[in-house]
Amino acid sequence: MKYSAPTIKDIARALNLSTSTVSRALRDSYEINPATKKLVLEYAAKLNYHPNPIALSLRERRSLSLGVVVCEVANSFFSQVINGVESIAYEKGYQVIISQSRESSVKEWRGLQYLASRSVDGLLMSLSTETTDLSMIRQLHAQGLPIVFFDRVAEDIPTHKVTVDGFQASYKAVSHLIENGYRRIAILANAAFLSITKERLAGYQKALAEHGLPLRESYIRYCDHGGMYYDEVESALRSLLAETPRPDAIFAASDKLTTNSLRVLRLLQIKIPDQMALAGFSNSELTELLDPPLTVIKQPAFEMGRIATELLLQLIESKRPVKEFETRKLQAEVLVRASTLPRKKRIVQYPTSR
Amino acid sequence: MKYSAPTIKDIARALNLSTSTVSRALRDSYEINPATKKLVLEYAAKLNYHPNPIALSLRERRSLSLGVVVCEVANSFFSQVINGVESIAYEKGYQVIISQSRESSVKEWRGLQYLASRSVDGLLMSLSTETTDLSMIRQLHAQGLPIVFFDRVAEDIPTHKVTVDGFQASYKAVSHLIENGYRRIAILANAAFLSITKERLAGYQKALAEHGLPLRESYIRYCDHGGMYYDEVESALRSLLAETPRPDAIFAASDKLTTNSLRVLRLLQIKIPDQMALAGFSNSELTELLDPPLTVIKQPAFEMGRIATELLLQLIESKRPVKEFETRKLQAEVLVRASTLPRKKRIVQYPTSR
DNA sequence: TTGTAGGCGTTATCAT
DNA sequence: ATGATAACGCCTACAA
Numbered sequence: 045m046k047y048s049a050p051t052i053k054d055i056a057r058a059l060n061l062s063t064s065t066v067s068r069a070l071r072d073s074y075e076i077n078p079a080t081k082k083l084v085l086e087y088a089a090k091l092n093y094h095p096n097p098i099a100l101s102l103r104e105r106r107s108l109s110l111g112v113v114v115c116e117v118a119n120s121f122f123s124q125v126i127n128g129v130e131s132i133a134y135e136k137g138y139q140v141i142i143s144q145s146r147e148s149s150v151k152e153w154r155g156l157q158y159l160a161s162r163s164v165d166g167l168l169m170s171l172s173t174e175t176t177d178l179s180m181i182r183q184l185h186a187q188g189l190p191i192v193f194f195d196r197v198a199e200d201i202p203t204h205k206v207t208v209d210g211f212q213a214s215y216k217a218v219s220h221l222i223e224n225g226y227r228r229i230a231i232l233a234n235a236a237f238l239s240i241t242k243e244r245l246a247g248y249q250k251a252l253a254e255h256g257l258p259l260r261e262s263y264i265r266y267c268d269h270g271g272m273y274y275d276e277v278e279s280a281l282r283s284l285l286a287e288t289p290r291p292d293a294i295f296a297a298s299d300k301l302t303t304n305s306l307r308v309l310r311l312l313q314i315k316i317p318d319q320m321a322l323a324g325f326s327n328s329e330l331t332e333l334l335d336p337p338l339t340v341i342k343q344p345a346f347e348m349g350r351i352a353t354e355l356l357l358q359l360i361e362s363k364r365p366v367k368e369f370e371t372r373k374l375q376a377e378v379l380v381r382a383s384t385l386p387r388k389k390r391i392v393q394y395p396t397s398r
Numbered sequence: 399m400k401y402s403a404p405t406i407k408d409i410a411r412a413l414n415l416s417t418s419t420v421s422r423a424l425r426d427s428y429e430i431n432p433a434t435k436k437l438v439l440e441y442a443a444k445l446n447y448h449p450n451p452i453a454l455s456l457r458e459r460r461s462l463s464l465g466v467v468v469c470e471v472a473n474s475f476f477s478q479v480i481n482g483v484e485s486i487a488y489e490k491g492y493q494v495i496i497s498q499s500r501e502s503s504v505k506e507w508r509g510l511q512y513l514a515s516r517s518v519d520g521l522l523m524s525l526s527t528e529t530t531d532l533s534m535i536r537q538l539h540a541q542g543l544p545i546v547f548f549d550r551v552a553e554d555i556p557t558h559k560v561t562v563d564g565f566q567a568s569y570k571a572v573s574h575l576i577e578n579g580y581r582r583i584a585i586l587a588n589a590a591f592l593s594i595t596k597e598r599l600a601g602y603q604k605a606l607a608e609h610g611l612p613l614r615e616s617y618i619r620y621c622d623h624g625g626m627y628y629d630e631v632e633s634a635l636r637s638l639l640a641e642t643p644r645p646d647a648i649f650a651a652s653d654k655l656t657t658n659s660l661r662v663l664r665l666l667q668i669k670i671p672d673q674m675a676l677a678g679f680s681n682s683e684l685t686e687l688l689d690p691p692l693t694v695i696k697q698p699a700f701e702m703g704r705i706a707t708e709l710l711l712q713l714i715e716s717k718r719p720v721k722e723f724e725t726r727k728l729q730a731e732v733l734v735r736a737s738t739l740p741r742k743k744r745i746v747q748y749p750t751s752r
Numbered sequence: 753t754t755g756t757a758g759g760c761g762t763t764a765t766c767a768t
Numbered sequence: 769a770t771g772a773t774a775a776c777g778c779c780t781a782c783a784a
Contacts, residue, residue, distance in 0.1 A: 048459070049541065051761055062771045067763060077769055092537060097517050098461065099761035101452045102776050105402070117480060117496075123472035130498065139512055142471075142496050144484065158493055163451050183446060187403065306687055330682065333660055335689030405777055416755045421779060431753055453777035456760050 050091040059087060070095075109139040110356065111159035112168045115147045115270065121299050121327040121345050122170070125194065128349020129168060136357055138165070145172040147272045156180060166190040166356045168349075171198060173235040173270040190359035194352040197371075199239050204355040205371040208343045210240050213376040214247025214297070217323050217341050220378060221293050222255045225387030226321050230263040230284045230291035232277070232301050234270045241266070244297040244325075262287055271300030274307065281308045292387070293317075296324030306334060306383075322383045325376075337381035344374050404445040413441060424449075455517075463493040464710065465513035466522045469501045469624065475653050475681040475699050476524070479548065482703020483522060490711055492519070499526035501626045510534060520544040520710045522703075525552060527589040527624040544713035548706040551725075553593050558709040559725040562697045564594050567730040568601025568651070571677050571695050574732060575647050576609045579741030580675050584617040584638045584645035586631070586655050588624045595620070598651040598679075616641055625654030628661065635662045646741065647671075650678030660688060660737075676737045679730075691735035698728050 302324030656678030
């Protein structure tokens with residue numbers, strides 16, 4: 045079945061004009077007779093004519109579209125970022141094309157492949173947890189495709205970056221835990237090589253150090269799929285629970301890790317916060333409705349999308365190659381809730397069962 | 399800054415060949431000298447040549463892309479549908495372009511506008527709650543753009559549709575409420591004109607009727623933005639709570655309505671399920687972790703996306719106009735949890751303090 | 753086996 | 769004020 049939208053040619057033929065006249069009339073050129081113009085516009089409206097964006101793209105060598113690569117849209121943080129991206133993009137007449145990597149470097153690669161080969165004018169990118177090979181991104185960037193990284197950035201690719209100050213955020217959240225009486229705080233983090241992982245880990249370490257608590261390597265766990273798979277989180281937590289001494293708090297360093305940790309702890313019937321406190325990054329709208337309400341670090345995701353897009357459009361619309369790049373660091377807020385209530389001294393810390 | 403990918407022309411010039419030879423070599427045509435072929439392929443690889451999809455689209459009059467119009471991706475149901483769509487689309491070499499209406503008919507219109515005018519080969523569509531004017535969709539459809547509706551369908555546009563059996567699902571969920579002792583069940587629904595609203599309402603009515611309960615018009619509330627705005631849900635619920643006699647259960651007929659209802663009830667400090675039971679549609683991964691765990695109707699969202707996409711590709715790839723259309727109805731499952739525990743007879747039903 | 757020309761829809765340039 | 773032509777990158781019928 046063939047779908048065929050009306051073209052300038054159709055209008056020209058019907059009205060006995062040349063395509064150039066029609067084109068000019070449609071663009072309201074001053075050199076067209078008002079009568080002709082009216083004729084053309086009316087007929088075009090009747091046909092519901094719209095210029096073919098593909099032809100336009102081919103001619104103008106730009107598609108007026110931006111690619112966004114995220115691990116998945118079914119993640120509050122990323123969907124909020126996307127809303128921020130769209131808010132700016134639409135304003136400036138750009139279409140947004142989303143590609144999901146689902147934390148797989150193969151899928152990421154495939155999405156990039158498609159987006160890159162001239163179908164988008166620029167790229168907004170958050171790396172998948174699996175991505176270690178940056179060669180393709182590097183090459184696209186070298187070829188001149190404007191790229192802005194957000195959230196999970198490639199540190200050594202010289203371009204604009206927008207991140208959240210994960211160091212500060214983690215520092216604040218872990219300090220909060222310590223101030224509420226928790227002493228044995230474990231951390232559940234994303235893949236170790238990600239920039240955000242390093243940052244968040246550093247904030248955790250600083251909070252411990254500043255309060256004179258020891259840093260135990262055995263209290264650190266990495267989840268290479270960012271908590272995308274439940275099993276990965278369950279086994280990490282189980283092994284943490286088997287540590288001696290057992291941690292009295294978990295700090296989860298990303299969205300999926302946080303909610304999946306809650307799931308595991310509930311499954312294991314571990315009381316929060318009495319037997320184990322829980323805090324972590326999360327942008328879900330539902331965290332305050334959970335049982336217990338979760339203490340979370342909420343990132344300014346929408347804002348992040350907006351800023352990244354503004355920077356990208358700057359790159360795209362700049363006449364000369366941009367040499368100076370900036371890294372914007374946004375502050376996140378810590379929302380304190382019941383999952384990290386001050387530790388009660390009287391509670392039995394090591395129940396005999398489990 | 400200008401990004402310019404290598405073209406066939408570049409290769410032809412460099413190798414002293416014609417563009418057609420290069421083109422054929424790249425497509426591994428049998429009529430090309432193996433030596434030439436090798437030469438071209440190697441040089442192309444070196445340049446990291448990829449055919450320009452825009453030029454291809456212009457020529458082949460298809461873009462190998464599908465448009466998806468949903469109200470928002472930050473909604474578990476829709477993001478799961480999208481994952482289903484992508485799973486099929488990628489397999490068949492199609493790119494997926496997502497457009498969010500955010501329950502606004504203007505944004506929906508704008509997204510459609512862009513997607514439709516030849517940049518996509520077909521459309522997967524779930525109406526925004528605000529959309530009453532179908533003329534644009536109707537026209538695109540009349541012009542031959544293949545469209546498949548899912549979830550919120552346009553009943554009188556003749557094409558494939560994929561829905562969930564909202565009648566059965568509602569019937570089962572409301573029956574469950576009744577069997578657990580609730581008698582005054584109010585319903586919170588989407589905009590009244592939506593097909594899914596009518597269906598779900600009918601299921602609710604049947605359950606009441608079958609159990610000999612009266613249908614009270616005063617127990618029905620519509621939220622025209624589908625619960626996208628918290629305030630809308632809060633005022634609907636407040637007015638329901640003011641009814642005499644006061645309802646003892648709320649049945650929420652869509653995702654956002656369900657979670658926002660929980661939010662309102664908690665804000666008003668109404669105990670669930672003792673003072674008010676709550677059940678509703680939701681595809682969130684977190685419903686079992688909420689306080690209380692929510693009884694929900696979970697739709698086969700991923701499956702829906704898959705099926706809709708398969709049907710759409712059938713339409714797109716069909717040689718002759720398709721005249722026979724099918725409506726697939728999928729079954730949803732009811733997950734029973736604590737928010738609808740059997741009603742305790744001994745509980746005070748009308749606390750004096752609110 | 754390779755090359756030439758035309759066309760997909762549009763607009764800019766250069767006539768008329 | 770309007771028209772003819774070329775070009776964007778690609779493919780293919782036709783020519784050589």
